[in-house]
Amino acid sequence: MAQQTRWVIVGAGFAGAATAWALSRAGLGPGLILEQEPSFGMHASGRNAALVKLSEGDPIIRTLAKRGLRGMRSLESPGAPLLNQTGGLAVASSDSSAHELEELQHALATEGVPSRLLPFDRARREWPFLELLDFQSALWCPDEGVADIHALLVRYLEGAREGGFRLRTNTRVDDLVMERGRAVGVLIGDDEIRADTIVDASGAWAGQLGRASAPLGLTPMRRHLFVSGPVDFVRGDLPFTWLEDAALYFRPEGDGLLLSPCDETPMPPGLPSTDPAAAELLAEKLGRSASRLGDLAIRRSWACLRTFAPDRRPLIGSDPQLPGLFHVSGLGGFGMMCSAAVGELAASLLSGQPADWIDAAAVTPGRVI
Incomplete structure (x- = not known):
């Protein structure tokens, strides 16, 4: 039966x-x-990067992210947090991306999500490692972070x-x-x-x-993640950083960085193999937007599938x-x-x-x- x-x-x-x-x-x-x-x-x-990012451009995803964070927090117990609230930075190097960050900050403020829009010089004073990047403005969202x-x-x-x-x-x-x-x-x-x-x-x-x-x-898309060797400015409480124009992000991982070139390749379902071209793409993007990070030694890499509707x-x-x-x-x-x-x-x-x-x-x- x-x-x-x-x-x-x-x-x-x-x-x-x-x-x-x-x-x-x-x-x-x-x-x-x-x-x-x-x-x-x-x-x-x-196999994902564990980022909790409220500063999403799509209002539907942003609504889910905000409510999802509250739900995650409700599951925490004393001494066992689920989120390392490092905050998150999104940086823009072009005028168009800077304008988009402005609009996003306005939407976040309207929705009661704490955030600040900072010019390059002020952002650099608050987070000196940003001197390594080429950008004109940064959006800071203090409630963001890295989940367990x-x-x-x-x-x-x-x-x-x-x-x-x-x-x-x-x-x-x-x-x-x-x-x-x-x-x-x-x-x-x-x-x-x-x-x-x-x-x-x-x-x-x-x-x-x-x-x-x-x-x-639905289309599964392969994305690569990389972990670097030691980086001198890395601390566990540093915010994750998203480079809007380069389509690249990084965050602390141990004494190094976890990075992704935000690559997307359609793949069949399964456990995807890594493609050496993704490491080349990462190096190319770092060279354009963070040249002083371009010689990072890579310790390990892996890929995962992210599945999207159109x-x-x-x-x-x-x-x-x-x-x-x-x-x-x-x-x-x-x-x-x-x-x-x-x-x-x-x-x-x-x-x-x-x-x-x-x-x-x-x-x-x-x-x-």
Whole structure:
């Protein structure tokens, strides 16, 4: 006889774990979280730069990030913070980017997010390492920082377990079980697990479940990250720094820097290999915008997949063509920092509750079908 539960959540990264946590917190268990890998968070959820960045240009992502930060803070316990609140800097070297930072600072102020716009000389006085960069203005957001991504993911899964969710690893979902046009469960080899609702939170694999002939319009994109050798100005409390014109960021990592050239290459789902061209791109960008960092020794590098819809907003909502299937996917490079809000919104929509803090129509899956 097939196993029966209320929810089956496919994927134990931030999308799936935060959704299970939010359902659990609302008293809406039980359910199963099914993860194809031997452990949770083995793909983008465990391989990202851990940045919490509120100064997002897209108002929908910014709304999710602000609420996500509050949710993350609510999970902290004394002596066990989830965020190293270093603050974040976005720097602009061109007139157009400087104008965009001005507009963004105005939006942040309107929304009550602390921030300051600083000219080069003042920013350099406050953060002397900025002398290494070529720019004209900087946006400072003190509430930003670097998250403990492993601890956050564990908190979600612990909260989900308390509400009746169980995690099963090494469990690959092959397809949906359909009856009279509705998804009523999932197939795992020759076995079935029945559920009231199936949540596709499978990251780079999302949008294919039940849709072999017409997958959702999601694209996994490879991005590289690098860790440098020792850098003399590095301290653990330095802000992360985002170079808007160069499309490059860095933050402290041990006695060196974690850097990314913000490369994007479409890739199939999986664990991506690294491409030597990404190191060349990083060196080229540093040479243009931070020439005195151009000779950094690289200790290690890796790549991860970030999955996007065409408009770069997430998919959170019911599948308009497959009743019983719900999507939490397309979280791109903001899934971790928005995860608490993503889970909260998903739980509200799944339980038929209003979510008056965001325009849910902006993230409906129907827009990519």
